[in-house]
Amino acid sequence: MGRWSWNKMLRIxxxxxxxxxxxxxxxxxxxxxxxxxxxxxxxxxxGKTTIFxxxxxxxxxxxxxxxxxxxxxxxxxxxxxxxxxxSRLFQQARLFNNLTVRENLLLASNQEDTxxxxxxxxxxxxKKYKIDDLKRIxxxxxxxxxxxxxxxxxxxxQKRLVGIARAILNYPKVLMLDEPxxxxxxxxxxxxxxxxxxxxxxGETIFLIEHDxxxxxxxxxxxxxxxxxxxxxxxxxxxxxxxxxxxxxYLGE
Amino acid sequence: xxxxxxxxxxxxxxxxxILAISLQLTLGxxxxxxxxxxxxxxxGAYTAALLTLNGTxxxxxxxxxxxxxxxxxxxxxxxxxxxxxxxxxxxTIAFTFVVYAIALNWTKLTRGPLGLPGxxxxxxxxxxxSSNFSFLILTLIIVLITxxxxxxxxxxxxxxxxxxxxxxxxxxxxLGKNTFKMKGYALAIxxxxxxxxxxxxxxxxxxxxxxxxxxxxLIPILIIVIVGGLASLRGTIIxxxxxxxxxxxxxxxGIPSTILxxxxxxxxxxxxxxxxIYKPKGFYGKVELE
Numbered sequence: 001m002g003r004w005s006w007n008k009m010l011r012i013x014x015x016x017x018x019x020x021x022x023x024x025x026x027x028x029x030x031x032x033x034x035x036x037x038x039x040x041x042x043x044x045x046x047g048k049t050t051i052f053x054x055x056x057x058x059x060x061x062x063x064x065x066x067x068x069x070x071x072x073x074x075x076x077x078x079x080x081x082x083x084x085x086x087s088r089l090f091q092q093a094r095l096f097n098n099l100t101v102r103e104n105l106l107l108a109s110n111q112e113d114t115x116x117x118x119x120x121x122x123x124x125x126x127k128k129y130k131i132d133d134l135k136r137i138x139x140x141x142x143x144x145x146x147x148x149x150x151x152x153x154x155x156x157x158q159k160r161l162v163g164i165a166r167a168i169l170n171y172p173k174v175l176m177l178d179e180p181x182x183x184x185x186x187x188x189x190x191x192x193x194x195x196x197x198x199x200x201x202x203g204e205t206i207f208l209i210e211h212d213x214x215x216x217x218x219x220x221x222x223x224x225x226x227x228x229x230x231x232x233x234x235x236x237x238x239x240x241x242x243x244x245x246x247x248x249x250y251l252g253e
Numbered sequence: 254x255x256x257x258x259x260x261x262x263x264x265x266x267x268x269x270x271i272l273a274i275s276l277q278l279t280l281g282x283x284x285x286x287x288x289x290x291x292x293x294x295x296x297g298a299y300t301a302a303l304l305t306l307n308g309t310x311x312x313x314x315x316x317x318x319x320x321x322x323x324x325x326x327x328x329x330x331x332x333x334x335x336x337x338x339x340x341x342x343x344x345t346i347a348f349t350f351v352v353y354a355i356a357l358n359w360t361k362l363t364r365g366p367l368g369l370p371g372x373x374x375x376x377x378x379x380x381x382x383s384s385n386f387s388f389l390i391l392t393l394i395i396v397l398i399t400x401x402x403x404x405x406x407x408x409x410x411x412x413x414x415x416x417x418x419x420x421x422x423x424x425x426x427x428l429g430k431n432t433f434k435m436k437g438y439a440l441a442i443x444x445x446x447x448x449x450x451x452x453x454x455x456x457x458x459x460x461x462x463x464x465x466x467x468x469x470x471l472i473p474i475l476i477i478v479i480v481g482g483l484a485s486l487r488g489t490i491i492x493x494x495x496x497x498x499x500x501x502x503x504x505x506x507g508i509p510s511t512i513l514x515x516x517x518x519x520x521x522x523x524x525x526x527x528x529x530i531y532k533p534k535g536f537y538g539k540v541e542l543e
Binding site: 056058077078079082083087088090094095096097098099103106107108110111112113114115116119120124126152166170 | 430
């Protein structure tokens with residue numbers, strides 16, 4: 001298939017987004033490879049979340065293209081991009097607070113629920129494999145103990161875990177996590193790292209934003225560093241650790 | 254005499270239950286700040302009245318009243334596609350004024366402020382519903398159908414998507430749901446039942462004029478929804494019964510009708526105030542809005 005071989009799950013090409021005079025994303029090009037954990041790092045306000053928002057369709061790009069598996073998804077509708085296989089965890093968990101954990105998860109996995117007439121006249125049976133997956137992922141993430149609790153009654157850490165499980169159960173081709181371990185305790189951080197590595201083992205493609213250097217460098221296969229909307233470095237965690245440009249921009253050394 | 258009075262109250266309760274639980278679908282379950290419910294009620298009432306006055310059979314007019322209200326609900330959802338919260342509330346209030354203004358000024362069709370008198374009592378398949386008791390049976394049947402359909406919607410996975418939209422629309426979109434379409438469905442179904450209620454009202458009172466369809470008429474329905482509790486159908490039904498019967502008690506302790514009207518408004522305002530202070534979720538509400 002030429003230059004872009006099969007293992008590129010997500011390909012971003014010269015993406016640009018301006019907010020007034022601010023160039024939030026200024027010509028970014030990079031790839032997320034299939035079955036890998038790719039991390040996007042950079043100082044606060046460097047444009048990481050904006051890149052995520054552009055990929056998932058929440059913001060419209062001024063310029064550039066986003067490809068998912070060779071298919072162009074630039075500026076498509078949010079729900080359309082999601083159905084094509086881009087799943088997203090926000091910086092805040094954004095759970096449906098008045099629904100139970102199980103209902104939150106079912107909303108991700110069951111796409112029959114938007115069919116009005118079917119829901120009105122028939123008993124909407126959820127496919128068995130989806131129920132099995134729900135149980136399996138809940139167990140993997142460690143939220144199987146409180147499936148019937150309302151989301152609003154969960155602790156902060158539990159909310160993050162349910163958010164991660166919900167993003168996985170959306171059956172994505174690429175799982176995008178915006179700061180999955182922000183504000184969680186070290187123990188839970190370790191557990192989330194384990195979960196992500198486990199998911200990678202199962203073949204999931206993960207693309208994440210993270211501030212915690214140790215966490216990122218510990219699990220990522222490849223790291224992309226952005227600063228002021230531009231990519232300043234790209235490589236394995238080892239290469240990034242010793243890149244003088246990164247140390248200057250990101251660690252301020 | 255007392256029997257006729259109770260039947261009258263029960264019919265009113267029935268019509269209000271249809272209005273309130275259909276408003277719950279948009280307001281309580283989908284989180285749409287829809288203040289245009291009276292407009293759908295008006296569209297239903299005028300459609301039913303005009304059709305039956307021109308010889309259309311009751312049952313067809315009833316369904317068309319629902320369908321016309323539904324179509325206008327769908328139209329409203331298209332027009333307010335990008336609006337949320339307070340802005341949606343303002344737009345739907347404006348919609349109520351537009352419908353009111355049409356009823357008032359399109360005199361060739363609606364006779365404007367003169368109203369439409371002599372709306373026939375319903376009858377179909379040879380059964381006449383001209384007595385109030387038979388009209389009550391008809392009302393209760395429609396209340397039951399409304400309740401069952403809205404209940405089924407809300408407990409189905411479709412209803413869970415509506416609730417997800419209420420809790421976090423962006424997160425719902427990100428899970429792959431076309432929330433715009435779903436909100437359109439919710440508004441259209443809600444409007445359909447408000448239209449049926451309008452039809453029942455027109456045939457029961459046998460006279461309609463624009464003054465029955467102002468924003469003021471929405472207030473008791475909103476209070477019912479808030480007192481009963483957002484997203485609770487049971488609470489809504491109980492609240493409707495209590496709030497309609499409560500002012501009637503005053504009649505029996507000898508308060509004259511002239512004072513009763515204003516009294517009712519004061520009582521409602523007081524109840525609303527007390528609920529908002531002491532029980533902001535309503536009596537049966539489980540939903541906490543952010």
